[in-house]
Each structure stands twice: as C-alpha cells, then as structure tokens.
Amino acid sequence: MQSHSMAKTYVILSSLFFFLEMAMAKTIPTTLDGPFKPVTRRFDRSLRQGSDDLPMDHPRLTKRVPTNFPEQIALAISSPSSMWVSWVTGDARIGSNITALDPSKIESEVWYGEESGKYPFVERGVSMVYSQLYPFEGLLNYTSAIIHHVKLQGLEARKKYYYRCGDSSLKAMSDERIFETMPPSGPTMYPHRIAVVGDLGLTGNTTTTIDHLARNDPSMILMVGDMSYANQYLTMGGKGASCYSCSFPNAPIRETYQPRWDGWGRFMEPLVSRVPMMVIEGNHEIEPQVDGITFQSYLTRFAVPLECGSSSNFYYSFDAGGVHFIMLGAYVDYNQTGAQYSWLRRDLLKVDRTVTPWLVAAWHPPWYNSYSSHYQEFECMRQEMEALLYHYGVDIVFSGHVHAYERMNRVYNYTLNPCGPVYITVGDGGNIERIDIDHADDPGKCPSKSDNMPEFGGVCHLNFSSGPAKGKFCWDEQPEWSAFRESSFGMGY
Numbered sequence: 404m405q406s407h408s409m410a411k412t413y414v415i416l417s418s419l420f421f422f423l424e425m426a427m428a429k430t431i432p433t434t435l436d437g438p439f440k441p442v443t444r445r446f447d448r449s450l451r452q453g454s455d456d457l458p459m460d461h462p463r464l465t466k467r468v469p470t471n472f473p474e475q476i477a478l479a480i481s482s483p484s485s486m487w488v489s490w491v492t493g494d495a496r497i498g499s500n501i502t503a504l505d506p507s508k509i510e511s512e513v514w515y516g517e518e519s520g521k522y523p524f525v526e527r528g529v530s531m532v533y534s535q536l537y538p539f540e541g542l543l544n545y546t547s548a549i550i551h552h553v554k555l556q557g558l559e560a561r562k563k564y565y566y567r568c569g570d571s572s573l574k575a576m577s578d579e580r581i582f583e584t585m586p587p588s589g590p591t592m593y594p595h596r597i598a599v600v601g602d603l604g605l606t607g608n609t610t611t612t613i614d615h616l617a618r619n620d621p622s623m624i625l626m627v628g629d630m631s632y633a634n635q636y637l638t639m640g641g642k643g644a645s646c647y648s649c650s651f652p653n654a655p656i657r658e659t660y661q662p663r664w665d666g667w668g669r670f671m672e673p674l675v676s677r678v679p680m681m682v683i684e685g686n687h688e689i690e691p692q693v694d695g696i697t698f699q700s701y702l703t704r705f706a707v708p709l710e711c712g713s714s715s716n717f718y719y720s721f722d723a724g725g726v727h728f729i730m731l732g733a734y735v736d737y738n739q740t741g742a743q744y745s746w747l748r749r750d751l752l753k754v755d756r757t758v759t760p761w762l763v764a765a766w767h768p769p770w771y772n773s774y775s776s777h778y779q780e781f782e783c784m785r786q787e788m789e790a791l792l793y794h795y796g797v798d799i800v801f802s803g804h805v806h807a808y809e810r811m812n813r814v815y816n817y818t819l820n821p822c823g824p825v826y827i828t829v830g831d832g833g834n835i836e837r838i839d840i841d842h843a844d845d846p847g848k849c850p851s852k853s854d855n856m857p858e859f860g861g862v863c864h865l866n867f868s869s870g871p872a873k874g875k876f877c878w879d880e881q882p883e884w885s886a887f888r889e890s891s892f893g894m895g896y
C-alpha cells in the first residue's frame with residue numbers, strides 16, 4: 404500500500420514536472436519555433452518620441468584628465484587572443500585657422516598583467532589625428548586630439564587582465580582598468596551575455612539605455628552603427644537638431660560638431676574600457692567634408708580586427724566562443740563584383756561550424772523592415788548579398804537605422820523559410836532623431852518610391868511578386884515575415 408502510494412506520488416510529481424517543463428517551453432519560444440503570428444505593440448502617441456541631447460558641459464561629457472593623460476579609453480576584440488586598447492590624449496582644436504597636433508610627440512603604451520597593480524607586459528602601438536575641414540564661409544574646422552591604438556597579443560582565453568595605458572616617459576598613465584578575454588573558439592563555450600545596440604546617440608534616453616546595459620554586465624557589445632550623432636549640429640556647436648534639414652536648411656554641406664565625438668567617447672568610457680565594443684559604420688558616420696572625404700572620425704577613432712583578412716575598417720569578422728560574427732559595410736561597395744563581397748565569400752568559406760556553430764551577421768540598414776521609415780531603402784544590398792548569406796546558413800542578422808524594434812520570422816527573399824536567418828532591428832538606442840512609430844501597412848503610411856533614398860548605393864524599390872501583397876509596394880497588414888514590432892528605446896541581449 405505504501406509503495407503504491409509512493410509510486411502514485413512519483414507519477415503525480417513527474418507529471419507535474421512534465422507539464423511545468425511544457426509550460427516553461429511555451430513561455431520562452433526559441434528561434435526554432437515559428438513562424439510566429441505577426442504582433443505589433445503600438446506606440447502610445449501621448450508620449451514624447453524622444454529626448455534632447457546631453458549638453459557638452461554635462462559631467463559625463465566633460466574632460467576630467469590633464470592634457471597628456473589618456474581619456475575616452477575603449478576596447479575592441481581583435482581575435483580570441485588579442486584585444487585593441489584605444490584612447491585619446493591632448494586637446495582637439497576647433498576654429499577657422501588651426502594646425503593639427505603631432506601624434507609622434509607622445510607614446511602609445513599599454514602596461515598589463517594578470518594581477519592588479521602588476522604589469523609585467525608592455526605593448527606599443529600607433530597614434531594618429533584626423534581633421535574635419537569645411538572651407539565654407541562662416542564654418543569652423545576641427546582637428547582631433549591624438550588617438551592611440553595598441554593591440555595586446557598572446558592573451559589567454561577567458562582570463563582577466565589589468566591594464567594601464569598612456570606614455571610612461573611622461574608619467575602620463577591612466578588609472579588601472581580591467582577586462583576579461585572571450586572564451587576560446589569552440590562549440591561549447593560562449594560569452595555569457597552579448598549586448599546589441601544601435602543608433603545610440605547621446606540623449607537622456609541614451610543614458611537610460613547605457614546605464615541599463617552596464618548594469619546587465621555584458622561580455623561584449625555589438626554596436627550596429629550611428630553612434631555620436633555629431634552630424635545633427637552645425638560646426639559652431641550650439642543645440643543639436645532632431646531633424647537636420649528642417650533646422651538647418653541653408654547649411655552648405657552636412658556639417659558636424661566633432662567635439663560631440665569626444666563627449667561620446669567620455670560618456671562611453673566607463674563601460675567600454677572594461678567591455679569590448681564591436682562597431683560597424685552607419686550613415687551618421689559618413690560625415691562628408693572637403694574633397695569628398697568621408698568617415699574620418701569612424702576610421703580614426705575605432706580599431707577593428709585585422710586577423711580576418713579584411714583590408715578595410717568598413718567590414719570585418721571575428722570569433723567570440725562558439726559564434727562567428729560578420730560585420731558588413733552598407734556604405735561601401737556591396738556589389739558582387741566588389742572587394743567586400745569577395746572577402747565575405749572567402750570568410751564564409753573558412754567558417755567551420757563544428758568550431759563556431761553560430762553564424763551572426765550585422766550591418767546598419769535593415770533589409771527586412773515594415774516601418775515606413777527607411778522602407779526598402781537597402782533593397783539593392785539585399786539583392787546582391789542575401790543569397791550568399793542564405794547559402795552559408797547565417798542564423799541571426801542584427802541591424803539598426805530604423806529607430807524601433809522589429810524581429811522577423813525566418814525569411815529568405817521575402818518568403819518564409821525555415822532555413823533563412825532571423826533578422827532583428829534594434830535601431831532604438833536613444834538618439835536625438837526620435838523613435839519611429841509608423842508602419843508601411845498603416846492606412847496612408849505606405850511611403851512613395853521616392854521616399855527613403857539610400858545615402859549610398861543604388862535604388863531597387865520593388866513591388867512584391869507573390870503573397871498577399873503581390874503587385875503592391877506595401878502590405879495592407881503587418882507582413883507575415885514580421886513577427887513582432889514595438890516602438891520603444893532600449894537594447895537587446
């Protein structure tokens with residue numbers, strides 16, 4: 404009788420656990436489930452759609468070290484055994500008649516080791532400056548402080564390192580910082596948490612996003628483009644605009660206020676001097692200046708992995724544990740005849756899925772997007788590259804650019820496909836341009852084909868060739884390839 408009762412209790416308990424497991428499995432669906440029925444969480448239009456930029460004299464943006472001392476310290480992964488350390492020394496100059504600083508006047512050293520206060524190793528690197536020149540009546544020029552990049556090599560995986568950077572001969576070293584390297588490449592080890600954020604800016608909302616992100620203690624940050632929004636300003640500074648062309652219709656060129664980049668570097672330092680941030684360029688990094696020169700701030704301020712065989716800072720790849728990340732450039736040649744596509748094909752060929760089972764790609768403007776904003780803007784890039792990524796089984800694609808969240812069902816060539824990637828748009832870090840709230844399927848919100856012109860590359864807007872929207876530019880309802888969309892600021896993990 405007793406054993407019967409125990410058996411019964413066992414059956415009841417195991418059934419309970421079974422149903423509990425089923426219930427939990429139902430609560431947290433994985434990307435292997437689906438396709439999901441499209442869901443939209445609409446924006447409450449009584450709320451403000453954004454917040455103002457932090458002013459330059461905000462405590463998180465002001466310089467706090469003497470002139471030769473390092474500031475704006477940042478990390479980037481180069482390979483599982485190497486890490487970039489970047490920082491800035493000296494003072495940027497702004498005016499109509501300015502000369503650039505000489506970067507050879509100060510050393511780039513990182514002293515580091517495995518114990519706090521002991522630095523048995525030293526690496527030296529490079530230093531450089533850039534200028535942002537606007538030869539127009541009344542506009543000011545900018546020349547940067549000295550930007551340093553040092554690559555620490557021969558690091559052990561999943562290990563803490565303590566470091567100080569600067570110039571030891573000038574006794575101008577930073578205080579001690581700490582970082583942890585990624586786990587080794589392999590199918591069983593992963594970074595414990597990866598933060599994904601885009602279109603960050605430097606507003607009150609940005610502050611909320613970054614403080615939240617820091618509290619969640621990520622192992623690395625994927626930054627999918629549009630960072631400082633220095634190009635929402637005139638060269639004189641002043642107040643940034645949420646709509647540049649509306650506020651500054653007579654500007655002779657898309658001006659920038661480059662000190663915003665320095666403010667952004669200081670704002671990010673407490674986080675990115677201990678957590679590596681992997682960046683890719685967005686349209687707000689284009690920053691045109693004299694002679695057609697572009698992207699000077701992006702190219703000079705950020706170090707990216709070189710081990711992947713890319714010869715350009717505009718696209719690269721790297722491993723973090725069992726994940727191979729591919730970062731693509733949407734604002735450089737993405738055509739099948741170009742250097743980026745050739746590199747991408749070579750990189751994908753080299754991926755060993757037994758070592759890195761996960762293949763994650765990221766670029767700035769999304770290919771799949773059902774918001775009115777930027778609708779089909781980078782359709783040409785999709786047409787050039789989608790088949791290659793599909794062929795190699797990319798699992799997830801992260802993008803920004805659209806200032807809202809959207810997660811797609813697995814899709815290929817605008818058709819639901821269980822082997823296609825899950826596309827996720829996270830262009831809602833908190834920037835000054837405000838949140839996007841209109842959907843292309845809302846009544847009267849389908850953009851015209853002349854809207855949403857890309858800032859680089861061709862225009863390939865198309866009508867759908869099959870499905871419920873066959874023959875039309877926009878769907879009448881949330882498209883089946885869009886699983887969930889919500890207009891709110893934040894980030895992902």
Ligand SMILES: [Fe+2]
Nearest residue numbers: 629685686804
């Ligand atoms: Fe963008």
